[in-house]
Amino acid sequence: MGTVPGQAIFTDVPVVPPKRVGLMRKVYRSRADYLYVLPAIVVMLIVIAYPVYYTIELSFFKTPASLQLKDKVFIGLDNYAYLLQLPAFWKVTVQTLIWTVSSTLFAFVLGLGCALALHREFVGRGILRALLLIPWVVSAVAASYVWKWLYHSDFGAIGALAVQLGLTSEPINFVDNVQTALPSLIVVNIWKEFSFAMIMLMAGLQTVPDQLLRAAQVDGANAWQRFWHVTFPHLSGVSMVTVLLLTVQNFNSFIIPFIMTGGGPVGSTHIWITHIYEFAFQRQQWGRGSAYAVLLFLIMVLLGYFYVRALTRGDSSRAGS
Amino acid sequence: MSTMTAGDRPVARRKFDGWRWSGRVFLAFMLFFTVMPMAWMLITSLKTGFAAMQYPPQWWPAEPTLDNYTRLVDPRSKVGQDFLRYFWNSMFVSTVSTVLAVVVAVPAAYAFSRFRFPGRNFLFFAVLMRNMFPAVIFLVPLFILMRLLGLANTHGSLVITYLTFGLPLAIWLLKGFYDNIPIQLEQAARIDGATRFQAFFFIVMPLSTPGIIATAIYSFIGAWNEYIYAYTFLTKHEQLTLPVGIQRFFSENATDWPGLMAATFMMSVPVVVLFLVLQKYFVRALTEGAVKH
Numbered sequence: 208m209g210t211v212p213g214q215a216i217f218t219d220v221p222v223v224p225p226k227r228v229g230l231m232r233k234v235y236r237s238r239a240d241y242l243y244v245l246p247a248i249v250v251m252l253i254v255i256a257y258p259v260y261y262t263i264e265l266s267f268f269k270t271p272a273s274l275q276l277k278d279k280v281f282i283g284l285d286n287y288a289y290l291l292q293l294p295a296f297w298k299v300t301v302q303t304l305i306w307t308v309s310s311t312l313f314a315f316v317l318g319l320g321c322a323l324a325l326h327r328e329f330v331g332r333g334i335l336r337a338l339l340l341i342p343w344v345v346s347a348v349a350a351s352y353v354w355k356w357l358y359h360s361d362f363g364a365i366g367a368l369a370v371q372l373g374l375t376s377e378p379i380n381f382v383d384n385v386q387t388a389l390p391s392l393i394v395v396n397i398w399k400e401f402s403f404a405m406i407m408l409m410a411g412l413q414t415v416p417d418q419l420l421r422a423a424q425v426d427g428a429n430a431w432q433r434f435w436h437v438t439f440p441h442l443s444g445v446s447m448v449t450v451l452l453l454t455v456q457n458f459n460s461f462i463i464p465f466i467m468t469g470g471g472p473v474g475s476t477h478i479w480i481t482h483i484y485e486f487a488f489q490r491q492q493w494g495r496g497s498a499y500a501v502l503l504f505l506i507m508v509l510l511g512y513f514y515v516r517a518l519t520r521g522d523s524s525r526a527g528s
Numbered sequence: 529m530s531t532m533t534a535g536d537r538p539v540a541r542r543k544f545d546g547w548r549w550s551g552r553v554f555l556a557f558m559l560f561f562t563v564m565p566m567a568w569m570l571i572t573s574l575k576t577g578f579a580a581m582q583y584p585p586q587w588w589p590a591e592p593t594l595d596n597y598t599r600l601v602d603p604r605s606k607v608g609q610d611f612l613r614y615f616w617n618s619m620f621v622s623t624v625s626t627v628l629a630v631v632v633a634v635p636a637a638y639a640f641s642r643f644r645f646p647g648r649n650f651l652f653f654a655v656l657m658r659n660m661f662p663a664v665i666f667l668v669p670l671f672i673l674m675r676l677l678g679l680a681n682t683h684g685s686l687v688i689t690y691l692t693f694g695l696p697l698a699i700w701l702l703k704g705f706y707d708n709i710p711i712q713l714e715q716a717a718r719i720d721g722a723t724r725f726q727a728f729f730f731i732v733m734p735l736s737t738p739g740i741i742a743t744a745i746y747s748f749i750g751a752w753n754e755y756i757y758a759y760t761f762l763t764k765h766e767q768l769t770l771p772v773g774i775q776r777f778f779s780e781n782a783t784d785w786p787g788l789m790a791a792t793f794m795m796s797v798p799v800v801v802l803f804l805v806l807q808k809y810f811v812r813a814l815t816e817g818a819v820k821h
Contacts, residue, residue: 230646233645233646234645234646234647237643237644237645237646239724240639240643240645241645242635243635243636243638243639243643244635244636244639244640244651246632246635246636247632247633247635247636247655247695247699248636248651250632250691250695251654251655251658251695251696253688254666254670254688254689254691254692254695255658255661255666255692255696257669257673258665258666258669258670258673258692259661259665259666259669261668261669261672261673262665262666262668262669265668265669274672274675276672317558320551320554320558321554321555321558323551324551324552324554324555325555327548327551335555335559337804337807338559338562338563339558339559339562340803340807341562341566341800341803342562342565342566344749344799344800344803345753345796345799345800346752346753346755346771346795346796346799347753347755348753348755348771348774348775348792348795349771349792349793349795349796350565352774352788352789352792353565353566353568353569353789353792354565356568356569356572356785356788356789357565357568359785361581361583362580362581362582362583362585362785364564364568364585367583367584367585370584371584378583398561398562398565401558402562406811406815407815409815410811410815411815430547455660458662459661459662459663461662461663461664461755461756462755462756465756466775480662480663480664483664484664484667484756487664487667487668488667488760493668496668497668500662500664500665500667500668503662503664503665504661504665507660507661507662507665508657508660510660511656511657511660514656514660515653515656515657
């Protein structure tokens with residue numbers, strides 16, 4: 208990484224353009240480079256750019272449930288207006304925020320705790336790390352069924368455990384109760400993804416220079432001060448990427464609420480994605496579903512901007528351009 | 529990066545290290561939180577249907593049985609036939625889409641890492657942005673597209689669809705690996721008379737094998753676990769992939785929890801084994817882009 212001395216050996220790729228060269232000329236000079244990216248670009252245009260465009264287009268139309276595209280009617284912004292005045296939309300928005308913020312927060316804090324605790328060498332550290340990572344690798348479908356069974360109102364292990372420990376007098380009905388359903392699902396989500404934060408932060412911890420920590424110790428800093436003033440500032444970059452990725456991931460969650468509750472009871476576990484899915488594929492209101500998706504898309508573009516900025520910081524210096 | 533140097537940490541070896549002990553207690557708690565659901569899945573899968581439906585539950589099955597597993601892999605029973613077919617479908621779709629994603633991503637990632645062509649930044653930005661988009665954005669239009677192409681209800685539709693998330697991710701991961709291969713190697717090859725493509729193909733490709741493996745695992749796991757597209761695009765019974773197939777099968781006899789737990793266990797085995805064997809590469813691929821050394 209760093210500098211790339213002598214890249215001029217690639218005569219057809221000038222690292223520093225000698226003088227001002229026209230764009231077309233630069234493109235022409237790099238024509239061989241494009242061959243490498245061409246297949247990727249073609250695939251991405253078909254499977255990514257086209258669908259994004261099409262979703263935006265559909266959001267301005269009323270399309271019959273049968274999805275006969277020739278019968279679609281242009282209705283302007285009606286789909287958006289409909290959504291924005293729908294009380295259920297705002298209820299789901301609040302739930303989405305609760306879901307995203309609390310999942311991200313707890314996953315990050317638990318992941319950070321694990322990363323710090325695992326940073327020291329000790330016997331069994333590798334095994335422990337692998338075990339903690341498994342939830343992140345198993346499919347969300349499997350996780351959803353396992354937790355559904357754990358939460359089962361009659362034969363669930365968690366309810367029975369709570370009774371045996373004397374915490375409650377009878378098993379709690381976790382997922383069929385409007386009050387407890389969403390928090391219960393958030394626990395599952397945290398279980399699934401805290402180790403992602405852990406692994407990112409573990410890698411980040413290795414970039415903290417030992418000398419600094421020692422120096423701080425010599426100067427009389429206690430463990431907390433060392434963490435807060437030395438370790439944590441070094442983790443800020445990784446933390447930002449991790450929190451952003453978790454936020455995006457949680458915003459886009461589908462499987463856990465869809466399988467465990469299907470958005471119920473009485474819509475209390477719907478988040479945006481499951482709600483969009485319901486509009487489009489269960490009620491066949493393609494236009495409204497698409498408008499809903501476009502709103503989500505706009506938020507994602509905003510988050511994406513911050514993500515790319517956090518990720519490419521330093522990239523240009525590394526690339527040497 | 530692979531060698532985790534933590535042995536020479538400035539550890540205060542005094543009477544009682546409160547931080548250290550709270551760390552251990554915390555880890556023990558997290559271990560319980562992580563393992564308990566998986567353990568309960570395994571224990572339940574060893575029970576008979578009758579034993580699972582008891583209150584208070586049998587914390588350890590009174591009569592452990594492997595029936596739930598033998599039933600799933602027995603090609604003579606209806607359940608076994610379905611399960612094996614779903615398993616094979618998942619394997620096929622995941623493998624093909626992984627191979628495609630890697631084949632297309634390798635040259636692209638190499639170009640993004642090494643070449644400076646106009647539009648490079650914009651294109652790479654587009655690749656990164658894709659990681660942000662939720663599946664639903666693509667769901668309706670791809671559903672329409674697949675109907676137009678006559679691919680509705682085929683595995684082809686899933687293979688193409690899985691490229692929407694597999695390809696950008698693969699490009700991003702691989703670029704991280706290429707960035708870490710010294711360019712001097714290619715320069716040496718060029719001086720010895722190799723063409724640019726030869727230098728890439730014979731020098732860089734073999735060196736990046738670990739990266740390619742890690743990327744392939746990553747795409748494979750993503751495709752293996754994918755649910756929303758498979759659930760929406762496939763309706764024919766014999767074409768379902770495992771995540772959807774399991775759901776469909778068990779919604780028919782909703783009370784068979786031990787069977788369901790055995791099936792989720794079997795579904796998790798391939799990815800967990802892959803992950804455990806190749807953990808080092810996998811972790812590296814994941815953190816490569818986010819942590820600068």
